[in-house]
Amino acid sequence: MYLSLAFETARLGLKNIHLHKLRSFLTTLGIICGVGAVICMLSIGEGASEAEMALIRLLGTQNIILTSVKPEEMSSTTDRRTSLLEYGLTREDLTRIRETIPHVTRIVPLREIAFEASYGRNQCSATVVGTQPAFFRTIRITVTQGRALEDLDEAEAAKVCVIGDTIRARLFTYEDPIGQSIIVNTIGSGSIPYKVVGVMARVDTAGRPARGIGERDLNNDIFIPLATADARYGDYKMKVRSGSREMSKCAFSDLYVQVDSLENVLPVSEMLRQLLAFGHQKNDYQIKVPLERLKIAESEKRRRQITLGCIAGISLLVGGIGIMNIMLATVTERTREIGIRRALGAKRRDITMQFLVESLILSTAGGLIGVVFGSAGAYLITRLVEWPTVIHAWTIFVSAGLALVVGVFFGIYPAATAARLDPIEALRHS
Amino acid sequence: MAAVFSSSYLTPEPTHRRRPPRVLARLDRLTKIYGQPGSAVEVPALRGISLTFEEGEYVAICGHSGSGKSTLLNLLGCLDRPTSGRYILGDADVSRLDDDALSDIRSRRLGFVFQSFNLVPQLTVLENLEVPLFYQGVNPSIRRKRALAMIEKVGLAQRIHHRPMQLSGGQQQRVAIARALINDPLIILADEPTGNLDTATGEVILDLFGQLHKEGKTILMVTHEESVAARCQRVITLRDGQVVSDVQND
Numbered sequence: 001m002y003l004s005l006a007f008e009t010a011r012l013g014l015k016n017i018h019l020h021k022l023r024s025f026l027t028t029l030g031i032i033c034g035v036g037a038v039i040c041m042l043s044i045g046e047g048a049s050e051a052e053m054a055l056i057r058l059l060g061t062q063n064i065i066l067t068s069v070k071p072e073e074m075s076s077t078t079d080r081r082t083s084l085l086e087y088g089l090t091r092e093d094l095t096r097i098r099e100t101i102p103h104v105t106r107i108v109p110l111r112e113i114a115f116e117a118s119y120g121r122n123q124c125s126a127t128v129v130g131t132q133p134a135f136f137r138t139i140r141i142t143v144t145q146g147r148a149l150e151d152l153d154e155a156e157a158a159k160v161c162v163i164g165d166t167i168r169a170r171l172f173t174y175e176d177p178i179g180q181s182i183i184v185n186t187i188g189s190g191s192i193p194y195k196v197v198g199v200m201a202r203v204d205t206a207g208r209p210a211r212g213i214g215e216r217d218l219n220n221d222i223f224i225p226l227a228t229a230d231a232r233y234g235d236y237k238m239k240v241r242s243g244s245r246e247m248s249k250c251a252f253s254d255l256y257v258q259v260d261s262l263e264n265v266l267p268v269s270e271m272l273r274q275l276l277a278f279g280h281q282k283n284d285y286q287i288k289v290p291l292e293r294l295k296i297a298e299s300e301k302r303r304r305q306i307t308l309g310c311i312a313g314i315s316l317l318v319g320g321i322g323i324m325n326i327m328l329a330t331v332t333e334r335t336r337e338i339g340i341r342r343a344l345g346a347k348r349r350d351i352t353m354q355f356l357v358e359s360l361i362l363s364t365a366g367g368l369i370g371v372v373f374g375s376a377g378a379y380l381i382t383r384l385v386e387w388p389t390v391i392h393a394w395t396i397f398v399s400a401g402l403a404l405v406v407g408v409f410f411g412i413y414p415a416a417t418a419a420r421l422d423p424i425e426a427l428r429h430s
Numbered sequence: 431m432a433a434v435f436s437s438s439y440l441t442p443e444p445t446h447r448r449r450p451p452r453v454l455a456r457l458d459r460l461t462k463i464y465g466q467p468g469s470a471v472e473v474p475a476l477r478g479i480s481l482t483f484e485e486g487e488y489v490a491i492c493g494h495s496g497s498g499k500s501t502l503l504n505l506l507g508c509l510d511r512p513t514s515g516r517y518i519l520g521d522a523d524v525s526r527l528d529d530d531a532l533s534d535i536r537s538r539r540l541g542f543v544f545q546s547f548n549l550v551p552q553l554t555v556l557e558n559l560e561v562p563l564f565y566q567g568v569n570p571s572i573r574r575k576r577a578l579a580m581i582e583k584v585g586l587a588q589r590i591h592h593r594p595m596q597l598s599g600g601q602q603q604r605v606a607i608a609r610a611l612i613n614d615p616l617i618i619l620a621d622e623p624t625g626n627l628d629t630a631t632g633e634v635i636l637d638l639f640g641q642l643h644k645e646g647k648t649i650l651m652v653t654h655e656e657s658v659a660a661r662c663q664r665v666i667t668l669r670d671g672q673v674v675s676d677v678q679n680d
Contacts, residue, residue, distance in 0.1 A: 005567065019552055340548045343509060344609070345537020345565035347530045423509050427548065 006357075013358040016330075027326045028366040030319025031403050035370025036377055037315045038399040039391065041308035043378040046395065047388035049301035056294045058203060059216070060139050062262060064269045065288040066093075066255040066276070070248070087284040088250040093276065097257065101271050103264040108135045109226060110254040113233050117222055118183045119171040126167050128184050128222045129253070130229025136162075138256050141218060146178045146198035149225055153197075157227040161194040165202035166219035182222065187238045194224055216254075265291045313402070319366065320406035327359050327414035338418055339426025348419040355415035356408070363407025367400040374399065451484040454616050454648055455506065460515035460525075462501050462671075475501040477671040478515065483617065483650065488643040490659040491652045493668035499652050500621070502668065506650060507540055507619045508532045520616055537565045541610030543620040547602040549594035555581065555605050556590040562613045580608045584638065600631035607638060611647075618642070620651040624658060636661055 017024045059065065068088025089109075098107055114128040136148040143162065153160050161182060168177050181193040203218050239246040259268045269289045276285055331338070338351055375396075378389040460479045465471040475498045483489060493499045504510040505517060508524055511532075517525040524535055541562075542548075549558045559577035568576075581587055584604040586597075594602050603623060610618050620639070624632035639649055640661065651662065659665045660679065667675040 004569070008564065008570070016552065336548070337550050337552075340550055341561065341565075342533070343507070343536060343542050343548075344562045345533055345613075347533040347565070349530075350533075350565060424504055427509075427544070 006353075009353050009357045010361065012354060013361050016358060017361060023326065024362060027322055028362050028369070030322035031316065031363050031366025031406065032319075032370040032373060034312065034316030034319040034406075035367050035399045035403050036374035037312035038309065038402065039371060039374025039395055040377045040381065040389075041312040042305060042395045042399070043374075043389040043391045044381065044387055045301065045304045045308045046390040046392060047382075049297055049304065050390045051388045052297050053294060053301075055203070056290045056297060058140050058218075059288075059290040060256075060258070061291045061294055062259050062265060063138060063290060064257040064259065064265065064272060065290070066257065066272065067286045067288060068250050068253050069284055069286050071282045071284045085246070085248040086250075087248070087282065089252040089255055089285055090279075091251050093279060094252065094255065096275060096279065097255070097272065100275065101257075101268060103260045103268050104257055105260050106134055106138060106256075106258040108132050108138050108256040108258075109252040110135070110256070111226065111229055111235075111251070112253040113224075113229055113237070114184050114186050116185065117167065117171070118185070119180060122171045122173075124167065124170040126164075126220055126222050127217075128161075128224065130224050130226040130233075132226050135223070135256065138258050139218075141203070142201045143198040144201045145176075146196070148198055149223060153225045154227045157231045158225060159192065159194050159228060160197045160224070162198040162200060162223045163196055164200050164217075164219040164221045166217075167222055168199050184222070186233065187240055188234075188236065189232050192232055194222075262291065265289065316399075316402055316406055320363070320410040323359050323362055323407065324410035324414060326362075327355060327411060328417065330358070331355060331414050331418040334418075335421060335426050335429040338421050339423050339429065342421075342423035343427060351419040351421075352415045355418045356411045359411025359414070360404070360407045363403050363411070364400075367403025367407075370403065371396055371400055451486065453482055454485050454520065455481075455483040456516075456518045457481045457506075458516040458518070460502075460505060460512045460517060462498075462505060462510070463513045475671055476505070476512070479668075479671075479673055481666065481673065481676070483648065485648055486643070486646045487648055487650075488639070488663040489650045490662035490665045491650060491668065492654060492659050492665060494654065496670075497668040498671040499668050501671075503619060503621055503650070503652050506617070507542060508535045533565070537562050538613060539616045541613065541615035541618040543603070543606050543610050543618065543623045545622040545625040547594070547599070547606045547626070549602055549605060549609075551594055554591050554593055555586065555597070558594065558605060559609050559612055562609065566613065576612055580612050581605070583611070584608045598631075599627050600634055603627065603631075603635050604638065607635070607642075611642070616648065618647060618649045620649060622653055623651065624653075624655070632658075 066089055070085065071087055094107060094109060097104065108131060111130045112127055113130055115125060117124060117126040117128060131149070133149040133151050133154055136143070146162075149160070149162055152158070163171075163177065163182070171177070171182065172180065177196045177199055179195065181195050183191050183193050185191045200218060200221075235249050235251050237248050237250070239248070257268070257272065259265045266289070269287060269292070273287055276287070341351065341354075375391055378391055381387055382389045457479050460476055461474065462476040464473040464475055479502065491499050491502060501510070505512055508519070508527075509532075511527075512525050515525065516523055519535065520539060522535070524532065527535065536542075549555075550561065553561070556574070556577050559580055560573045563573040563576065578587075578590070581590055584607060586601060586604055586608070589597060589601065594605070597605065603626075607618075607623075610620075623639070624635055627635060636658065639651070643649055643663070651658070653659055662679060664676070664678050666673060
């Protein structure tokens with residue numbers, strides 16, 4: 001009974017809207033724009049944080065990353081023909097951490113060796129890194145083809161490597177990389193071939209390859225066993241430029257410290273900070289805590305969502321005011337009809353419902369069209385401006401729900417005005 | 431219940447009548463005062479009207495403008511509430527009912543015919559007829575059936591999908607009469623139903639009312655035209671909010 005009445009009221013509303021197509025469309029346009037804006041804004045906000053957070057998660061929230069940094073004052077000593085830079089994390093640091101810091105389950109050292117690799121005639125820039133097999137268990141990366149580095153590779157100091165996806169695409173565009181040999185060329189050690197044993201999964205964030213926001217770009221890495229790196233290259237690196245040579249000594253470019261549980265990450269990072277401050281005179285290292293960054297990113301995301309949502313919400317509000325305006329005009333225009341309906345037995349709530357349903361239809365239609373336009377807008381933003389956008393189900397529900405709320409909120413007053421009209425006065429209205 | 435208010439207790443019953451006529455509506459010292467009571471702007475529109483309407487009566491309510499006939503019609507039509515006095519319609523005292531209950535009475539017990547037809551312009555003829563039934567909550571298929579039967583009765587069956595603006599004045603008024611009849615009301619209230627029509631069309635409408643009267647419908651018609659009043663069975667004349675004459679035509 002009530003259902004059929006609601007259905008009939010809706011039909012009546014649709015009919016009246018149909019009678020004023022242009023007017024209804026223009027009224028709805030406000031809501032369409034509002035909902036579209038909400039979806040676009042939220043999807044941009046979501047996309048930006050998603051990209052960053054995916055990367056942070058990949059690095060492992062249980063990890064603390066210590067990185068060697070070439071100190072400023074040393075890199076400027078180029079007046080000497082030959083210079084030796086000694087900086088960064090040392091073997092002593094590694095030992096001290098291992099022996100003194102509690103809650104540490106694993107420490108994985110990394111050493112960068114070279115920045116170029118070739119296969120046949122193909123050559124590309126790459127970061128060749130020596131590391132222990134445990135690295136693949138410390139960060140969340142999977143090997144899609146072949147295998148990761150194994151303990152046996154380390155024990156044998158085997159000349160094998162695992163490559164990132166970008167390297168695979170550049171050097172082995174049309175070939176299966178497994179079993180092929182990559183040549184890594186350095187001044188100190190000459191050309192050494194490494195057999196490819198595995199390819200890592202592509203690191204994607206929000207649908208595009210990650211470019212590494214100040215972090216490791218795993219897509220562009222070539223990993224060899226650390227023992228091999230020790231045996232073939234040692235700690236010294238030489239860079240030759242016209243007229244000068246530069247030698248540098250850096251034991252580890254990174255140390256990945258894995259902590260046993262999340263609560264211990266921040267205390268351990270504080271301990272590490274103090275330990276390293278004691279051992280180093282120069283500021284030649286950095287401590288990165290993905291967990292800390294994740295927390296910052298999350299709170300930033302919330303702030304960004306609220307700001308963007310509010311800005312978009314204002315346009316939705318304007319759309320609502322548009323609906324209210326038109327509904328008030330409609331009520332005035334149809335005063336006589338209201339009088340007739342009242343005389344023929346319509347109760348106040350019947351009149352309220354009739355006009356409320358009309359504004360609800362307008363706002364809901366606007367909401368649905370807005371969802372379509374907003375999604376299309378988000379897609380276009382990704383395509384044209386290359387900003388990552390993510391549309392969650394909740395974004396759609398929230399924005400469509402908001403449209404509904406706006407419809408009720410701004411429809412109530414005109415509908416109540418219509419219902420309050422005196423039937424005799426309304427019948428006399430011309 | 432109706433027998434309580436039946437005139438048979440008050441007046442000697444004519445012997446040729448088989449049963450006492452049923453009283454449909456009784457007004458008891460009805461007054462209506464506009465404006466704040468007791469203040470300077472107080473305007474009395476009705477000053478104590480007592481009337482009884484029986485089933486099957488065809489009544490004209492006459493009077494000059496300002497005599498209170500529109501106010502009386504509004505009260506009879508449950509569009510307004512009296513300041514004092516009682517109005518009993520059927521078996522219920524409607525003078526103290528709230529707005530929702532009055533709406534319900536209007537949709538179930540009363541039929542309105544207006545001077546300016548008052549059809550809903552965006553609805554078709556058929557849909558216009560269905561409006562009172564819609565607010566009674568009658569199921570759509572029954573509504574449609576009754577509307578079709580009623581439009582047949584006023585002879586506009588071939589116009590059911592037209593809109594009011596596509597019809598002549600006389601046709602619109604016939605639709606309005608059909609709409610007033612559709613809920614099988616106790617009383618049909620007509621407010622100058624021929625006022626907006628030319629004489630010839632007005633005759634057609636009055637003939638239709640005459641026919642309804644013969645079928646036993648109760649009709650109350652407000653008019654200021656002598657010729658219209660002359661066709662009615664009973665003529666009530668108002669002046670300054672009071673009944674000055676109440677005569678039966680022969």
